Amino acid sequence: MQNKEILSGKTLTELETTMQSIGEKSFRARQIYKWINKKSVHDFQKMTDLSKDLRNKLTDSFKIKTLEIQEKEHSEIDDSVKYLFKLEDGNFIESVLMQDSDRHTICLSTMIGCPIGCPYCATGLIGLKRNLTAGEIVEQLLWVAKDSEIDLTNIVFMGMGEPFLNYENSIKAAQIFNTELGPEISTRKIVISTCGIIPKLYDYTDQGYKFKLAISLNGTTNKQRDEMVPINKKYPLEELIKAAKYYTNNSRNRITFEYILIKDFNDSLEDARRLRQLLSDFPCKLNIIPYNENEQINFQAPSEQKLDQFVNELYKSPFAVTVRRSKGQDISAACGQLYGKNNI
Numbered sequence: 098m099q100n101k102e103i104l105s106g107k108t109l110t111e112l113e114t115t116m117q118s119i120g121e122k123s124f125r126a127r128q129i130y131k132w133i134n135k136k137s138v139h140d141f142q143k144m145t146d147l148s149k150d151l152r153n154k155l156t157d158s159f160k161i162k163t164l165e166i167q168e169k170e171h172s173e174i175d176d177s178v179k180y181l182f183k184l185e186d187g188n189f190i191e192s193v194l195m196q197d198s199d200r201h202t203i204c205l206s207t208m209i210g211c212p213i214g215c216p217y218c219a220t221g222l223i224g225l226k227r228n229l230t231a232g233e234i235v236e237q238l239l240w241v242a243k244d245s246e247i248d249l250t251n252i253v254f255m256g257m258g259e260p261f262l263n264y265e266n267s268i269k270a271a272q273i274f275n276t277e278l279g280p281e282i283s284t285r286k287i288v289i290s291t292c293g294i295i296p297k298l299y300d301y302t303d304q305g306y307k308f309k310l311a312i313s314l315n316g317t318t319n320k321q322r323d324e325m326v327p328i329n330k331k332y333p334l335e336e337l338i339k340a341a342k343y344y345t346n347n348s349r350n351r352i353t354f355e356y357i358l359i360k361d362f363n364d365s366l367e368d369a370r371r372l373r374q375l376l377s378d379f380p381c382k383l384n385i386i387p388y389n390e391n392e393q394i395n396f397q398a399p400s401e402q403k404l405d406q407f408v409n410e411l412y413k414s415p416f417a418v419t420v421r422r423s424k425g426q427d428i429s430a431a432c433g434q435l436y437g438k439n440n441i
């Protein structure tokens with residue numbers, strides 16, 4: 098059987114080149130790009146502004162859909178839905194749809210597994226199987242939008258994997274999401290989250306991308322971060338803060354730091370004070386995320402009292418502090434809980 102070329106994840110320019118290669122005018126690429134990325138259509142026969150001949154020609158040589166929804170779990174405590182996708186090579190990934198009044202956010206995966214191995218994270222238990230293609234990242238949004246019939250308003254690259262270790266494909270997917278003929282989601286509503294891959298932070302700054310950045314901090318000393326975010330041994334805390342300041346100075350955008358609060362590990366008043374000191378001399382935001390307990394991992398959530406004390410100590414800071422309670426805890430869809438079910 099002929100191997101069909103995959104069109105999901107192609108930029109408009111790439112699609113124009115593909116159309117030219119089969120003797121079609123490049124404006125056809127605009128029509129097809131819009132059907133795929135704006136309307137989540139994967140059947141060429143449904144692209145009604147193309148001739149029958151072209152639809153047949155496309156059906157013979159190309160395909161759009163490589164991800165199948167294998168399972169959906171609806172949370173009973175909030176409106177989140179976890180999607181389990183099966184990939185063409187038999188691997189699985191997860192994406193999460195989170196709804197909050199008029200804000201509809203999708204949390205996307207960028208890898209099957211993850212090489213970083215943060216001990217609080219279920220994805221890290223799998224290790225890295227492989228990076229996702231740009232198409233596999235884009236398709237998560239397309240098929241969730243189609244299935245849910247919801248207009249997605251926000252995107253976070255916070256699912257399985259470290260986006261900055263799959264840099265080109267993650268950026269390419271984000272660019273497709275931002276295009277006028279695609280989902281057209283503003284750069285301000287697309288957040289790329291990294292655990293601190295410092296050379297890529299510099300590249301990202303120098304390349305001038307406008308998508309918002311989040312950094313998982315999770316500790317206030319190198320000792321804590323070495324344990325919680327093992328890449329810290331390669332890219333230590335002081336270098337990370339230096340790279341974050343470089344980004345802030347050059348992009349004029351604030352970084353959001355994520356801090357997963359874990360009982361008896363990083364939830365003391367001393368931690369809060371160190372955190373305040375670390376982040377006080379440049380514009381940034383801090384998200385405190387009480388740990389989501391996971392049966393496979395032995396960390397615990399902080400008590401409400403500890404959380405209050407910690408946050409109160411931080412409210413004296415010059416930066417904005419928010420407490421983000423992850424959605425979908427009952428369906429293991431919250432931060433650090435994704436693992437693609439059938440992968441381990």
Ligand code: SF4
Pocket residue numbers: 211212213214215218219220221256257258259292433
């Ligand atoms: S928290 Fe992020 S970087 Fe760490 S193992 Fe999980 S997916 Fe990878």
